[in-house]
Amino acid sequence: MSIDMAEGRAGSPAGARPGVKPTDINNPDYFHKVVDCQWACPAHTPVPEYIRLIAAGRYSDAYMVNWHSNVFPGILGRTCDRPCEPACRRGRVEEQPVAICRLKRVAADNKDDIRGRLPKPATKKNGKRVALIGAGPASLTVARDLLPLGYHVVLYDQDPQAGGMMRTQIPKFRLPERVLDEEVDYILDLEPELKLGNRISSMKALLAENYDAIFVGCGAPRGRDLDIPGRKEAAANIHIGIDWLSSVSFGHTTKIGKRVIVLGGGNTAMDCCRTSRRLGGEKVDVVVRSGFEEMKASPWEKEDAMHEGIPIHNFLVPKAFTHAKGRLTGITFEKVRAEYDAKGKRSLMPSGEPDVHMECDDVLVAVGQENAFPWIEKDVGIEFDRWHMPVVSETTMGSSHPKIFFGGDSAFGPKNIIWAVAHGHDAAISIDRLCKGEPVDAPRPPLVNLASQKMGIHEWTYDNDVALDKRYKVPHLPNDVALKDVRAEVELGFDKALGYAETQRCLNCDVQTVFNRDLCIECDACVDICPLDCITFTENGPEAELRKRLTAPAKNTTQDLYVSDGLKTGRVMVKDEDLCLHCGLCAERCPTGAWDMQKFLLESAQAGHQCRK
Amino acid sequence: MTYLAKPKFRHPSLVPNKLGFTHRDYEGSISTLCAGCGHDSISTALIQACYELDIEPHRVAKLSGIGCSSKTPDYFLGQSHGFNSVHGRMPSVLTGANLANRDLIYLGVSGDGDSASIGLGQFVHCIRRAINMVYITENNGVYGLTKGQFSATADRGSKSKTSVNNDAPIDLIGMALLAGATFVARSFSGDKHQLVPIIKAAISHKGSAFIDVISPCVQFNNGAGSTKSYDFVREHNAAVNRLDFIEERDEITAEYEPGTVQEVEQHDGSILRLHKLHLDYDPSDRVHAMNYLQQHHEKGEVVTGLLYLDPEPRDTHAALNTVDVPLNSLGTRELCPGSKALEGINDDYR
Numbered sequence: 001m002s003i004d005m006a007e008g009r010a011g012s013p014a015g016a017r018p019g020v021k022p023t024d025i026n027n028p029d030y031f032h033k034v035v036d037c038q039w040a041c042p043a044h045t046p047v048p049e050y051i052r053l054i055a056a057g058r059y060s061d062a063y064m065v066n067w068h069s070n071v072f073p074g075i076l077g078r079t080c081d082r083p084c085e086p087a088c089r090r091g092r093v094e095e096q097p098v099a100i101c102r103l104k105r106v107a108a109d110n111k112d113d114i115r116g117r118l119p120k121p122a123t124k125k126n127g128k129r130v131a132l133i134g135a136g137p138a139s140l141t142v143a144r145d146l147l148p149l150g151y152h153v154v155l156y157d158q159d160p161q162a163g164g165m166m167r168t169q170i171p172k173f174r175l176p177e178r179v180l181d182e183e184v185d186y187i188l189d190l191e192p193e194l195k196l197g198n199r200i201s202s203m204k205a206l207l208a209e210n211y212d213a214i215f216v217g218c219g220a221p222r223g224r225d226l227d228i229p230g231r232k233e234a235a236a237n238i239h240i241g242i243d244w245l246s247s248v249s250f251g252h253t254t255k256i257g258k259r260v261i262v263l264g265g266g267n268t269a270m271d272c273c274r275t276s277r278r279l280g281g282e283k284v285d286v287v288v289r290s291g292f293e294e295m296k297a298s299p300w301e302k303e304d305a306m307h308e309g310i311p312i313h314n315f316l317v318p319k320a321f322t323h324a325k326g327r328l329t330g331i332t333f334e335k336v337r338a339e340y341d342a343k344g345k346r347s348l349m350p351s352g353e354p355d356v357h358m359e360c361d362d363v364l365v366a367v368g369q370e371n372a373f374p375w376i377e378k379d380v381g382i383e384f385d386r387w388h389m390p391v392v393s394e395t396t397m398g399s400s401h402p403k404i405f406f407g408g409d410s411a412f413g414p415k416n417i418i419w420a421v422a423h424g425h426d427a428a429i430s431i432d433r434l435c436k437g438e439p440v441d442a443p444r445p446p447l448v449n450l451a452s453q454k455m456g457i458h459e460w461t462y463d464n465d466v467a468l469d470k471r472y473k474v475p476h477l478p479n480d481v482a483l484k485d486v487r488a489e490v491e492l493g494f495d496k497a498l499g500y501a502e503t504q505r506c507l508n509c510d511v512q513t514v515f516n517r518d519l520c521i522e523c524d525a526c527v528d529i530c531p532l533d534c535i536t537f538t539e540n541g542p543e544a545e546l547r548k549r550l551t552a553p554a555k556n557t558t559q560d561l562y563v564s565d566g567l568k569t570g571r572v573m574v575k576d577e578d579l580c581l582h583c584g585l586c587a588e589r590c591p592t593g594a595w596d597m598q599k600f601l602l603e604s605a606q607a608g609h610q611c612r613k
Numbered sequence: 614m615t616y617l618a619k620p621k622f623r624h625p626s627l628v629p630n631k632l633g634f635t636h637r638d639y640e641g642s643i644s645t646l647c648a649g650c651g652h653d654s655i656s657t658a659l660i661q662a663c664y665e666l667d668i669e670p671h672r673v674a675k676l677s678g679i680g681c682s683s684k685t686p687d688y689f690l691g692q693s694h695g696f697n698s699v700h701g702r703m704p705s706v707l708t709g710a711n712l713a714n715r716d717l718i719y720l721g722v723s724g725d726g727d728s729a730s731i732g733l734g735q736f737v738h739c740i741r742r743a744i745n746m747v748y749i750t751e752n753n754g755v756y757g758l759t760k761g762q763f764s765a766t767a768d769r770g771s772k773s774k775t776s777v778n779n780d781a782p783i784d785l786i787g788m789a790l791l792a793g794a795t796f797v798a799r800s801f802s803g804d805k806h807q808l809v810p811i812i813k814a815a816i817s818h819k820g821s822a823f824i825d826v827i828s829p830c831v832q833f834n835n836g837a838g839s840t841k842s843y844d845f846v847r848e849h850n851a852a853v854n855r856l857d858f859i860e861e862r863d864e865i866t867a868e869y870e871p872g873t874v875q876e877v878e879q880h881d882g883s884i885l886r887l888h889k890l891h892l893d894y895d896p897s898d899r900v901h902a903m904n905y906l907q908q909h910h911e912k913g914e915v916v917t918g919l920l921y922l923d924p925e926p927r928d929t930h931a932a933l934n935t936v937d938v939p940l941n942s943l944g945t946r947e948l949c950p951g952s953k954a955l956e957g958i959n960d961d962y963r
Contacts, residue, residue, distance in 0.1 A: 093622045458616050466620045521843050523649040523831065524803060528657040531620045531637075533627070552624040569847060583620055591649025591831040 019540025019572070022565040025514065028448045031600040033560060034577050035510045037100055040087035042422035044446070044604040045069040047084055047100055048510040052462060054107055055503035057496075060114050062107035067114075069603070071141050071187075071421050072166075074179045077105025078491065079170055081298060081416040089507050092556075093532070093579055096471040098505045099494075106499035108179070119148040121191040126150035128212040128435040132192075133200055136164020137417045138217035138408030140187045141424025145607040146431060147190035154211075155192045158199040159250075162188060165219050165409075166417060168246035169268065171275050172487040203376040203404075213403050213431040216390075217420070220409035224368040226263065230321030234328035234363075238321065241272045241366030248275055248486065257361025260284045261331055263318055264366035265295035270305045272364040277308050278486040285358065286312045287331070289348060291338055304490070308479055316356060317348065321363065330359040369414045380404075389413065396440050397427040405430055428607040444605035453511055453597045457588070460597055462508050464584040472502045508582050512600045515573055517564045519594035522571070526586035526595055527551060532579040535586060540572045550576055618643050631667040639664050641691035645684070651802030651828030652682055652751045656689040658805050659720070659749075662812035663690060666860075674710055674717045678703040678732060681758055682724030682751035682828070690720075701732025704739030704748075708929075711744050714939040715930050718816060719746035726756050729765040729783045736785070740792040740821050745928040747815045748823045750785055751802070753830035754841040761833025772838025784910070786920060789823040790903050795926035796822035797902070799917045801846050802829065806855075811919060813858040817883045820926025827915060846915055853894040853905075853918040857886040877924050887919060896922050 023030060033039050037047040045066060053062035066073035080101050088097030128151050132139035135157035143153045161167060162184050166175065188194070200206060206214060223240035225231070231238065237257065241264065247253040260281040262273040265288035276284045286305065288295055292314050295302065306312065316333035323329055333356045336348040371389060376382060383391045383400040390399050392406045399406055407423030409415060430440045453461040475492045476482070482490045494502060527535045533552035540546065543561065547554040554561060559578035566572055587595040619640070627635040639660040644653050663673065670692035677683035679700035686695050694717070698706040707721045721739075728736040728750050739748070754767040763771065763778040766785065771778040789797050796818040800808040808826065815822035827846050829835045835842040840849075860883050872892060877885045887896065895901055902921045909916045936943070 093625075465617050466622070468621050521649070521831075521835070522803060522847075523651065523829070523843055524654045524657075524805070525649045528653050529619065529644075531622055533624045552626055555626065568844070579622075579624060581620055581622055583617070585617065585619065588617070589648045589653075591647065 018542060020543050020546060020561060020563045020574075022572075023560070023562045025562075028446055028602060030560065031450070031510075031512050032446075032602050034512060034580075035600065035602075036087040036089055037084035037098075038510070038602065040083045041070075042083065042419045043070045043425065044422075044602065045084075046510065046601060046603065048506055048508050049601060050107060051098070051100070051103055051503050051506040052508070054103055055463070055500060055506075059107050059110040060112045060117070063111040063114060064117055066104055066107060067118075067186075068606075070418060071144055071424070072137060072183050072417065073104050074108035074183050075166055075175060076417060077101060077103075077108050078175050078179070079166070080104070080418050083418070089509050089579070090505055093507075093581065094468065094470070099471055099474070099502050102474050102491075102494055103499060103502055105493050106496070109493050110496060110499075115186070115189075118186055119190065121189070122148055122150040124150055125152060126435070128152065129154065129210075130431055130435075131156065131206060131209070131211040131214045133206075133214065133216045134164055134218035134408070134410070135159075135162035135196065136217055136219050136408055136420065137166060138410075138420035138424045138427075139164070139215060140184065141421045142215050142217070142407065142428045142431065143192050144187045144190065145425060145428035147187075147192060149432060149608040151431075151435075153192040154195060156195045156198055156200055158197070159246075160197045162194070162196060164217075165242075168249050169242050169271065171245065171271050172249070173274070173278065173482065173485075173490050174271070176487070176489050201375050203380050203382075207380060207403075211403070212435050213405065215427055215431065216404065216406045216410050217408045217424070218410050220369040220371045220414045222370045222372040223268075223365065224370055226318060226365050226367055228318055228320055230323050230328075233326065234321045234323040236326075237328035237361060238363045238365065241268045241364050242369060244364055245271055245275060248279070253279070255280050258282045259360040260362045260364065261358060261360040262286045262364045262366060263331075264288065264368070265290060265297055265312075266366060266368070267297045267301050268369070269364075269366035270297045270301040272366050273305050273310045274308055275486060276362075276364065277310065277483050281362075284310050285360075286310060287316050287318070287333065287358070288312060288314050289317050289336070291315060294346070307476075308483065315348070315351070319355060322357065328361065328363065330357055331363065332357050369409075371410055371413060373410075393441070395426065395444070396430040397423055398430055398440060403434070425604065425606050429605060432607040446605055447603040449601045450512070450514070450598045451601075453599050454587070460511070460584055461599070462511050462597075463504070464508070464511075464582070464597075466507055466581050466583050467504075469501075469505050471505065472498050509580075510600050511582050511584070511597050513562075513575065513580060513582070513584075513586060514596045514598045515562065515564055515575070516594045516596070517567060517573070519592045520564075520567055520573065521592055521594075522567055522569055523591060525589040525591065529585045529589040531583065531585065532581060534576050534578075534580050536574045537567070537569075537571045538574060539570070540566070546574060547576075550574055552576070554578060630664055632669060634664065636660055636664040638692075639670065639690055641686070641688045644688040646681060646688075647757075647830075647832045649831035650681070651753065651826075651830070652685050653688065654802040654805065655749070655751050655808070655826050655828055656685050658802075658808045658812055660689045661805065661809050662816065665809070666813055666816060668718065668816070672716070672718055673720060675720045675722060676703050676707045676710065677722040678724075678727040680724040680727045680756070681753075681830075682722060683727055685751065686720070686722050701727050701730070701735055703727065704732065704735035704744075707746055708739055708742065708744050711746060711929070712935075713941045715745070715935070716939050719744070721746050721748040723748070723750050725750060725752045725754060725764040725766040725785070729785055733765075733783070737788055737792045740789050740794045740823060743793065743795070743821050743926065743928050743932065745819055745930070746821060747812070747818075748821065749812075750823075750825050751828040752785065752825050752841070753828050753834055754839070755830050755834040757830050757833055761830070767834075768840040771834075771840050772836065773834060774836060777838075784906070785823070785825050786906060787903060789825075790899055790921055793821075794823045794921070795820035795923035796919075797921040798823070798919045799825045799827070799915075801827045801850060801915075801917055803843055803847065804850075804917075807852065807917065810856040810858040814856060814879075814883075814885050814919065817858070817879055817881055818922075818926065819880055820923070820928050827917075840913075840915075849913055849915045851891070851909055851914040851916050853889070853891045853916060853920070854896065855888040855890065856919050857888070859884040859886055877922060879924055880926075885919070885922070890918070894918075896920060
């Protein structure tokens with residue numbers, strides 16, 4: 001007599017029921033999503049892979065994993081917007097994610113001379129010429145990917161040095177010049193033709209030079225102004241944030257008034273206020289229209305600013321610049337409060353309280369950046385949308401002109417360096433395909449490898465002993481030293497010991513739990529041992545209903561369920577990927593090897609293979 | 614066997630019980646049994662049952678003998694009392710402990726070797742003395758620690774990799790029924806939906822409760838010729854009922870066919886709601902139960918479920934008319950009440 005496990009439970013007759021289809025783990029996206037950090041990274045850097053290398057003291061190898069993928073490990077290890085960290089699984093099982101960004105810096109800081117491992121300038125040219133407009137992170141990425149393949153790359157920039165916004169907008173106390181120069185030089189060493197200090201004024205003229213492809217990576221170079229009363233009269237002491245930062249960067253500006261007001265709540269505003277503190281600003285205030293939480297600046301940048309004695313004032317809308325005798329005296333603000341409509345849309349309403357006047361000597365306006373393409377003629381064949389942005393494909397980065405590609409901030413508006421790098425890789429593939437006469441929009445499958453990590457009954461190639469451990473803090477230069485020198489780097493970075501400790505917080509989410517239905521004897525050992533109650537053997541059912549009746553409810557619908565095909569008892573194995581620690585205990589307790597821990601390594605497609613060997 | 618301790622991370626949506634504990638708080642140290650051992654599932658079922666019953670860990674005493682099964686008390690209820698006794702002698706130690714302190718919840722954890730071979734006499738006498746306890750055998754039919762020789766509960770004709778068992782099996786359920794256990798159940802380590810409510814009901818039963826749990830030995834007795842393998846038990850499992858353990862009476866909201874649901878109220882007010890899977894099975898009839906089990910065993914079936922229940926059990930303390938407080942809490946004043954009291958006692962016999 002056969003008894004099904006479902007028997008006796010009201011309302012769940014045994015037998016086939018409509019349910020979730022078995023998970024296809026051969027689809028590269030499936031396990032890629034489990035590596036949340038890598039999935040969230042626009043360049044899809046294999047994060048756990050390089051963190052393990054750092055833990056092993058193999059800093060150069062860790063650096064190269066990064067360099068292949070994101071081109072600027074040292075720069076990004078200091079300045080990245082870190083989309084990987086909010087995604088980090090550690091942040092779901094503990095308070096804070098792994099300090100991924102700062103670990104990247106550990107690799108960069110401690111590596112040996114890796115120049116011997118970089119691609120060499122192509123000895124054989126392929127005869128194709130590509131123009132890159134703007135020498136920022138997007139264009140430099142395109143250059144790096146294409147130069148080793150034999151392309152003749154011409155790099156244009158209005159500034160005398162390559163680096164783009166990484167050089168002009170990021171203050172030196174966050175990104176030392178030597179770090180920037182080093183990584184920019186790795187690309188310049190591949191010998192692009194440099195046309196720096198050379199502003200392009202006509203796309204038509206450029207097209208007339210018969211390049212095989214043109215890549216526009218000129219950023220979002222125009223800082224938004226604030227047209228309120230007094231703007232003209234007090235103009236001498238009102239500066240546009242990004243222009244002012246650029247001027248500081250090149251050494252043209254070395255001083256600012258004692259009392260400074262920075263308008264705006266983004267990362268540029270944070271860089272402006274902190275730079276002001278170092279150029280003579282004694283009383284520096286940031287004033288923002290919105291509330292503190294809604295500010296665009298990254299939380300850590302706000303923290304760093306406040307740590308340097310810079311208050312942030314919220315819900316104040318600038319009404320007028322006040323001035324006397326042709327000189328700025330301050331700003332008048334209207335007090336507002338946030339109101340939310342039924343749809344949750346916020347609007348700022350006058351609070352009815354009296355206006356506030358704040359005195360100051362200088363104002364920095366950092367209320368946003370805009371794209372500007374005055375040099376692209378309307379009739380060259382590039383379609384623009386109603387916001388005056390080029391229409392660009394998110395996969396190929398191609399515009400409506402077959403030979404012209406966009407990337408970085410000039411493609412979809414201001415983002416950040418890591419997005420620019422990702423765009424650069426995609427554009428380089430497109431340009432390479434275009435020049436070879438291949439279809440530009442064909443699929444771009446990644447390189448994927450899945451390999452067992454088993455070395456013995458309870459020995460794995462990775463350290464699976466995970467423990468509770470709070471995020472380590474990066475040491476900072478004391479304020480009294482830091483504020484004296486605009487070029488003194490504030491963050492000192494993790495040393496090797498701290499870096500090692502932080503690496504141990506990584507859960508190795510790329511070491512996947514791979515289930516083999518044919519080997520499973522349904523003994524429940526994995527269910528019993530799983531510390532996060534991720535595994536359930538149950539009858540299949542519609543996903544929404546299935547999620548509710550697992551060992552622990554699977555409430556995070558952004559995370560997939562790993563569902564097996566039917567087992568001997570007719571049940572299926574369901575694993576909620578959400579909180580899996582990748583500790584491998586399911587595989588250690590499995591008597592038949594139905595669970596195995598396999599390392600999933602995914603490298604995104606890039607033009608050619610020279611840069612990711 | 615695992616070297617690593619189970620990580621302390623917990624699922625954030627775990628619901629604490631009335632004491633503020635999650636099931637993780639009832640865990641013990643990491644199991645050193647073979648991977649896939651049924652015993653580990655039984656440990657998990659015990660953890661789940663104690664968590665669901667809001668049992669204070671310090672109120673539980675785990676006692677065991679020798680063997681794979683007797684190692685398991687280390688792997689659950691790490692905050693409870695434990696005593697790992699001599700081979701087959703757990704019932705005596707448990708009896709003594711129970712006499713000394715009637716307030717604790719006694720879990721006797723044993724195996725087929727410990728209870729059906731060396732400790733058979735102890736097992737039977739402990740049951741017949743009606744000790745208030747839960748006696749669990751984790752029954753895999755082999756001596757796992759000595760490399761898998763057949764034990765006394767292995768069925769005749771059962772095959773291992775190297776041998777065939779020619780001896781007749783000892784049926785622990787039958788012996789428990791004969792010896793007067795007032796709560797008798799059989800379950801399967803691979804079916805916690807059945808096992809957990811049975812354990813909860815047994816803990817709330819104020820008498821000698823015996824649970825025989827078929828627990829496959831993955832290493833030595835999970836092959837094609839075994840009658841204690843995962844596959845065999847699943848294929849031949851004849852569950853006579855499903856049990857819901859309900860602490861306080863509630864309305865039955867689901868509709869059932871007439872005669873399929875039976876409720877039994879226990880002494881402490883808890884309700885055992887039995888969903889009959891075999892309508893002809895009556896768990897209140899001891900003789901019927903013994904016959905039924907023998908008949909179905911002949912057919913090669915493994916009968917599981919709550920097999921016999923006396924809802925009004927009398928335990929050994931009732932029989933001995935002991936005081937309500939634990940004997941170990943009695944002080945000199947109570948134990949040596951003085952010569953006047955002695956005279957009074959002596960006068961009673963004159």
